[in-house]
Amino acid sequence: MSDDALTKQDFQRLSHFRYQLRCFLRQSEDICREHGLTPLQYQLLLHLLGFEGGEWASVGQLAERLQAKHHGTVALVDRCQQLGLVERRPSRADRRRIEVHLLPRGSELARRIAELHQPELRHLQEEFHLPGWPESS
Template sequence: MKFETVHSDHLLSTLAEFRFELRRFLQFSEGASLEAGLQPQQHQLLLQIAGAPQATAVTIAYAASRLGLKHNSTVELVDRSEREDLIERTADKDDRRRAILRLTRKGRQVLHKLSGDHARELNDMAPRLVRALQRVQAHSRTSLAAEVL
């Protein structure tokens, strides 16, 4: 068997394992969100609003960018989350055309519980995630070194 084939098979195996570990965490996250009464994208929206840097205006455009969603999909998500009293919109003082998104008390409570659950799960999963990421990193270094030669 050629070196390249073995090398390629090892890369595929390494990437598959890393992807598996990430997916396990995402499955946990999705299930925890649903158990808390949120759709997984609502949880991600709340997290992005709460986790935005201090000086950042959290707008629909900001949320869309952070969530990887189109503007209109983000508007629907914000509308649903606002109806469920998870977030509130206020007019931007500097640009009245923009709305600033903030968590409500209910949104903050739900997010706080989910964040604790996620931190505990990540603590349990961390060794496997780190090992998988280290294998990807080692493979990348080996590939780069081979390209130089």
């Protein structure tokens, strides 16, 4: 056995982390469904609301944030657009590029759901002794 082999404590720590993460995700899934969204739809809205550097994102940027395939993200954007949560707009800078914008209904839902996630986020922060979230400027 090598000196860098994982110990029982390493496995316990990893198990505990995965358990806490799964609890958060399960609770998040429940909150999303209670508000008529799938977890992926909420994540798309959240990424649009919190996207650094702009008020919109491209499908490629959203696919990266979601860690999803491009074609799957296109289908997700389609579903969100049908629900009146987002819209596609041609870029003013490059007409070949399509921007995905959050609509007021999508923003309202994302904000409401994000607020409901705060107690569990605070719990995770305390559980893992994480520093506070960066302050917004």
